[in-house]
Amino acid sequence: MIKNNQIIWLAETNNFLISTDDSDTDSFSHVSNVEGNSSEIEWPDDEDDEIFFPPMQYFIRLRRRRVDDYMHIIDSWTDAEFKNRMRLSRKTAFRLIGELDKSGFIASHKFGLKPLESKLCFYIFLTFISNTEPLTPIATRFDISISSTFRVIRKVASWILTKLNDAIRWPQDFNEIQYICDNFHLKTGISNILGVIDRTHIRIEKPKNAREYCNPKGHFSIILQATIDSQLRFTNIFCGEPGSSNCTRALKKSPLYHTATHDRNSLFPHNTFLIGHSGYPSLPWLVPPFRENKRLTPQQREFNALHASARKLGDRAFILLKARFRRIKLFTVYRNIAFITDMIVAACILHNYCLNENDHLEVNHD
Known part of the structure; x- marks a missing residue:
């Protein structure tokens, strides 16, 4: 007897986390590039902490805010704009996001890291599959690394395949x-x-x-x-x-x-x-x-x-x-x-x- 599905895909079953640290390292890649040559780096003195560290914290907060800002932009779209860009209705998307959130495919635990929420992951996937643009502008828009963007797309696709x-x-x-x-x-x-x-x-x-x-x-x-x-x-x-x-x-x-x-x-x-x-x-x-x-x-x-x-x-x-x-x-x-x-x-x-x-x-x- 034929199965309902004609090809069996092995979906990844392990949950995943994407660290905000991972997405932030691009901004400070020059530090890791000279690791081992500390004599060439002029580290701030204690008295310079108030000058050096607040800007670092500001840039980290800024990156997170850019993600939130783009999510707010998506939320501000009319239903017609949402469907034109994402290729399905907001109602359908929200129903799928709810199912994805309960599926366990997107990790809800933290263990010191900040996971990407289901809504963001599903929007990344929809942006990818509904258009032909490369990964780089998608990653830039959502302000996460290209590798993380690709992992999100594969993870959401693996969840969808369980519905086959x-x-x-x-x-x-x-x-x-x-x-x-x-x-x-x-x-x-x-x-x-x-x-x-x-x-x-x-x-x-x-x-x-x-x-x-x-x-x-x-x-x-x-x-x-x-x-x-x-x-x-x-x-x-x-x-x-x-x-x-x-x-x-x-x-x-x-x-x-x-x-x-x-x-x-x-x-x-x-x-x-x-x-x-x-x-x-x-x-x-x-x-x-x-x-x-x-x-x-x-x-x-x-x-x-x-x-x-x-x-x-x-x-x-x-x-x-x-x-x-x-x-x-x-x-x-x-x-x-x-x-x-x-x-x-x-x-x-x-x-x-x-x-x-x-x-x-x-x-x-x-």
Whole structure:
């Protein structure tokens, strides 16, 4: 029986702390650079303490205040500004922040260090995944180190991945299956469609094994294969195949294919099926369009037209995913395939979460 998730990611389970001292050392890096050469440093005398130390304390307080100031700026945004910048509603964000805070992924204990609060961590993650800007301006905006920013992003992504089974799941209940089929029939005129299967290429920088990841268009990419229901939700994902893989090869490597081949009724009861474009094979549970030729009957041509209208739902889902989480359009700099895959899957999870919360995004689907 297929699992709801198609790839198992090992999430980090250890809590983490980010010291304010760590973020402050950048301002005083010249001290550590000459460690061991104390004779060259003119340390302040006791009588100079009142001159030397107050400025140090002032700069530390100033750095912390800059973080607070930017958080206040975010809080001052209107709901429309928040959604335009963070790509989801403030209500959805606050609900996720509350869940993150209770999850234990962001440390609440101190042990002498100041942890970053869940709200700040989630805002850093949203800023990263909703835009294509590099880490440096994000770290500068939130006034923490680049390494700490990257750790926050990975930590929040690891927490989101724990929601995979709940957020992206195959329809099992009869009423749910019937509802999806009825919606597809209403929109396309074809009965018993349980979903659309399609894939999209996620562009990446040139990796080490470049030839394997070079797709037919000459770009380097990894593949996200997904099944989509009538409400544009992902019901199954398979992510990480190199861009050179064709549709059939990627499909046959997915757990979806193996389960459907050996136990079709567990996934496709009551003669339900998926539809896919002509690049997919014709299977008992997967129906591509009729091959275009001069011998097609009027009924077959009509079916192909309805089939094409159904496939547009898959296109819309991918357009919405990349419009909401613009990092998914192109991963610059990052060459770690595991990290990129985690971020794509996290975006898919948040995509479904937003739809479940009726948090919709206006996107031009043309």
